[in-house]
Amino acid sequence: MLITELKSKEVLESLLTGKVFIINCHGCKEVSFPEKEAEEFEKELLAAGKVTGILTTDYICNPENLQVRLERRRAMIDEADAVLVLSCGVGVQTVAEYLTPKPVFAGCDTVRLPGFQGVTPQEFDCGQCGECYLNYTGGICPITACSKSLVNGQCGGSKNGKCEVDPNMECGWERIYRRLEATGRLDMLKCPTQVRNFATDAEVTK
Numbered sequence: 001m002l003i004t005e006l007k008s009k010e011v012l013e014s015l016l017t018g019k020v021f022i023i024n025c026h027g028c029k030e031v032s033f034p035e036k037e038a039e040e041f042e043k044e045l046l047a048a049g050k051v052t053g054i055l056t057t058d059y060i061c062n063p064e065n066l067q068v069r070l071e072r073r074r075a076m077i078d079e080a081d082a083v084l085v086l087s088c089g090v091g092v093q094t095v096a097e098y099l100t101p102k103p104v105f106a107g108c109d110t111v112r113l114p115g116f117q118g119v120t121p122q123e124f125d126c127g128q129c130g131e132c133y134l135n136y137t138g139g140i141c142p143i144t145a146c147s148k149s150l151v152n153g154q155c156g157g158s159k160n161g162k163c164e165v166d167p168n169m170e171c172g173w174e175r176i177y178r179r180l181e182a183t184g185r186l187d188m189l190k191c192p193t194q195v196r197n198f199a200t201d202a203e204v205t206k
């Protein structure tokens with residue numbers, strides 16, 4: 001199981017400088033979503049006239065269903081400067097992949113819980129690290145896309161775009177660079193060094 005926690009109001013406000021389209025995923029039963037807190041935050045954004053539309057749905061990690069739902073709301077998405085996704089890390093990555101070059105932000109952190117993990121087929125992986133980095137990396141998870149789970153850039157060992165640890169996989173940080181370039185956010189690579197808080201990576205046992 002896993003739990004998603006809304007990021008702090010300060011972090012969310014720093015991401016949303018313009019108009020936003022919001023996606024809430026209230027999907028699978030293995031995930032606990034911060035529905036009440038999210039609703040309160042969305043009410044504030046609505047009152048400020050910053051929201052072009054809200055989609056509340058399930059299983060946004062299913063790309064085919066997601067694409068149909070997003071295309072029905074394409075005008076609202078185009079009107080927004082960014083898309084805010086309130087879901088686990090897999091959902092955010094699925095939306096970011098489909099909507100590139102639109103900036104897509106993660107509104108939640110994903111935290112691991114003990115117990116059964118669902119078997120939904122997914123294109124992306126979230127390590128449930130407890131401190132989501134997707135807002136720095138263009139929606140590609142550095143924990144799972146990089147063999148060393150680096151959060152501050154490439155190790156320097158890639159060859160021809162392939163990872164030095166596993167030559168069968170693309171270097172995650174080269175993918176991140178290309179995504180940031182496509183979304184006009186390469187300046188994210190100049191942001192202060194990220195210090196990973198490993199305390200958030202522990203399973204919640206209480």
Ligand code: SF4
Pocket residue numbers: 089090109110125126127128129130131132133134141142143144
């Ligand atoms: S950075 Fe990766 S592992 Fe951590 S919560 Fe985000 S998607 Fe999951």
Ligand code: SF4
Pocket residue numbers: 145146147148149150153154155156157158159162163164165166170171172173174
């Ligand atoms: S080559 Fe790329 S994916 Fe592989 S460990 Fe280094 S930075 Fe990570």
